[in-house]
Amino acid sequence: MKQISDRLWISPQIETGAIAALKDKGFAGIVNNRPDGEEPRQPAAATNRLEAEAHGLNYTHIPIVPGQISEDQVRDFQNALNDSDGPVIAHCKTGTRSATLYAIGEVMDGRMSHTEVKELGERLGVDLTGATKWLQSHGYS
Template sequence: MRRIDDSLSVSPQIGPADVTEIARAGFTTIINNRPDGEETDQPEGDAIRTAAETLGLDYAEIPVTSAGFSHAQVNAMRAALDGAKGPVFAYCRSGTRSTNLWALAEAKAGGDPDTIVAKARAAGYDLTAIRPMLDALAGAR
């Protein structure tokens, strides 16, 4: 798990058994940014959803494929982040898509691209490839 800031941490793929520790760590929402079936041995999102909801956590599924990011996905991420009752835990295959989608949602909400890039870099993620999109989204407000 890598902490982006007080409101978000990201990680590679989790399984249903990991949800208990995520809840114990104080997270209130899990966001799944990985499409089902990306790899044959990956846990299904519904199994993680069931574990999360059993423990009282909110769960959102915003899958990102190799096709890239859409405005609908950015808006869904923003809505999930804004609706969270506490810290959010997002995952995908490596944590990169979750970080990128968070960054785009932050920029669209008026976040400063330099601050967004710095937070991601501190967690070990490079946003160079999406920096022009961050600047465009932040400037569109």
């Protein structure tokens, strides 16, 4: 897990058996950014949703196909963070798609400049080139 802000952490795939521990660590919500079936042994979003809800965690599924992020998905991600009563952990295969959604939203809303995206990626150890390209192609450069 890598902390992006006081309210957001990113991680690789969260396994169903690890969800109870997230509640114990103080998380209030989970955002899953993986499409179902991306890998054969990946837990289904519906399975993880049931487990999360059984432990009192909010669960949002915003499946992101690499290279195909929409503005609606960015807004859905922001809403999931804003609607949570506490810290959220967002995950995908490596955490990069989740960090990309966060960075794009921060730039779109003026809380971060497009030049700070690379610094964020370096700090987190994730490649946010995709976020930079998305922002440039949508007029945020």
